[in-house]
Amino acid sequence: MLPTFVIGLREGVEAALIVSIIATFLRQEGRGDALRWVWAGVVGAAAICLAVGILLDVVDQELPQRQQEGLETVIGAVAVGIVTFMVVWMRRHAAGMSAHLRESAASALKEGSVKALVGMAFFAVIREGLETVVFLLAVFQSSEDPGTAGVGAVLGILAAIAIGFALYRGGIKLNLQRFFRFTGLVLALVAAGLVASTLHTAHEAGWVNFGQGQALDLTWLVVPGTWTAALLTGMLGLQPTPTTIEVIGYLVYAIPAVIYILMPARKKPSKEHSMKNAAVAALVVTAAALLLAACGTDDKSTGSASSGGKQVAIKLTDAGCEPASLKLGSGPTEFKVTNGGTGRVSEFEVLSGSRILGEKENLVAGLSGSFTINLKPGQYSMSCPGGKTAATGILNVGGTAVAAGANDPLLKSATESYRSYVESKSAILVDRTEKFVAAIKAGDVAEAKTQFAAARAPYETIEPVAESFGNLDPEIDARVNDVEKGTPWTGFHKIEQGLWVKGSTKGLGPIADKLLVDVKRLQAKTKGLTYQPEELANGANGLLDEVSASKITGEEDRYSHTDLSDFEANVEGSEAAFGLLAPALRKSDATLATTIASRFDAVNAALAKLKQGGAYPSYDTVDKAQRRELSQLVNALAEPLSKVASKLTA
Secondary structure, eight states: OHHHHHHHHHHHHHHHHHHHHHHHHHHHTTOHHHHHHHHHHHHHHHHHHHHHHHHHHHHHHHSOHHHHHHHHHHHHHHHHHHHHHHHHHHHHHHHHHHHHHHHHHHHHHHTTOHHHHHHHHHHHHHHHHHHHHHHHHHHHHHOSOHHHHHHHHHHHHHHHHHHHHHHHHTOOOOOHHHHHHHHHHHHHHHHHHHHHHHHHHHHHTTSOOSSOSBOOOOTTTSOTTSHHHHHHHHHHOOOSSOBHHHHHHHHHHHHHHHHHHHSOOOSSOOHHHHHHHHHHHHHHHHHHHHHHHHHTOOOOOTTOOBTTBEEEEEEEOSSBEESSEEEEESEEEEEEEEEOSOSSOOOEEEEETTEEEEEEOOOOTTOEEEEEEEEOSEEEEEEOTTOSSBSEEEEEEESOOOOSSTTOHHHHHHHHHHHHHHHHHHHHHHHHHHHHHHHHHTTOHHHHHHHHHHHHHHHHHTHHHHHTTTTHHHHHHOOGGGSOTTSOOOSHHHHHHIIIIIOOOTTOHHHHHHHHHHHHHHHHHHTTOOOOHHHHHHHHHHHHHHIIIIITTTOTTTTTOOHHHHHHHHHHHHHHHHHHHHHHHHHHOHHHHHHHHHHHHHHHHHHHHHOBTTBOOOGGGSOHHHHHHHHHHHHHHHHHHTTHHHHHTO
């Protein structure tokens, strides 16, 4: 609320000051006839500004997700430019602003140009109003609570109107220099937060794909979903898990801006003194940037010992996997995967035969990720789908087999219990899919729609297991854009399109029959399957990646908008895997186990708040602020959860 209040107050006071001076001159001259045209111009200008704001918001809502992020990036950049101009201009002109306006008004009256005064009022309001609209829109888009932000803006504007009326009646005198310096300081911090938000939306739009590693973990301070987080995010622009580029952007803007605002005013600063100030500011900014770059840099090298295992660096390129082949010793191995800037490849997999032992998906240019597996002696394959020449490679592992948790009864119990969990969910999946298919075969569209989300839920809880069986997951759950040209599109989402877009079951019978066959194949493959502890940890983190990659954006269930049910199922599956590993994790890192458990609670609480009458609403009713909160909570959970696999191999 405070940032939008200050924006409304500051811009409103500037416009109110101009209008009050003009109105005072006209009243003193007995030109009441002209005064009503001034008020008409003010109202008209305000209406135009409001219409522009509504239009921008409507256009933003109608655009596809990536284009929305692009528009928000442009609006954010313009808003930062506006506030920077405001701060600089006001520092230079605030002291003599009132006198200058009075001189301009007196000159216009002296020349008999009442129209000039009316025009001054109109353009003052429309200029300040348009600046306010752009700035407020950018703040609303990055706010966790647009409603509260809106109240702050209204209160700020009302306060500005009250000040303007008091100035008009001669009831108060305002020290403009002090007023604009104080509000400028607040706005500089708000603008710094907008710089970080703009860099974030630029990444979501695909424009900024570097510096995306996490720089800091502020979840201990900015706890998502709390009033303190809203306060810190709203006032200072702090985010729970900012990336390197976001933190650097924040400080590179905030430090010089704050120094400039707080620097004592000098009538004629010497050139030497100005150069010294600039040098000091540049030095501070550079030091901060280097420090944060170091915070966001992972200094672990390929094959280095860490957490009781090895690390192997894999780079995704247009060719595919780099290196294309590897020779390693057996034992726990962490694969650190980085996208080197390619748009062709975004996934790395390690396979034993046709089964995927570990993978990292959705690594667009500039992103990185990791997973840990316990390699036994033998030959494996590496896969980077989409690569030109190195899409597949060989991984040879030598040495002696290292048992996966056989010597730890807690880990052994965890993997055995997880096998039972997967088998149970597979059975439920088959049962619910049979009911779903029966409704389709009966031509009952309404019943099929009712069964859709329920049938998919058990699949979403064990999706990493399904993905380990090669093409089985795409046949069951591929979205239309995931299907390669010439390959038939089958599975849940093909049926979803028919039910919601076409409103018919016509032609869906064969697709439904194949879906049932495929989920039964999955059930058969999971019976008696054994798991490594690292697979449970990787799977738990992979389910959160699913949420971040497709559930938050609404891309998953794009026709039915039942994404929240998938979201809940992914979190349930992730929490189930973590819960089985938690007893063993507490022995090595009780603090980490407690942190993860509390963040699961936070995600579940946020989901529970969205339910209406015990059921989830359509995802298109969930606004941007709610989606942003969910995203922050999931990211805050994923960060410590990603450490579990390496902790278990320590």
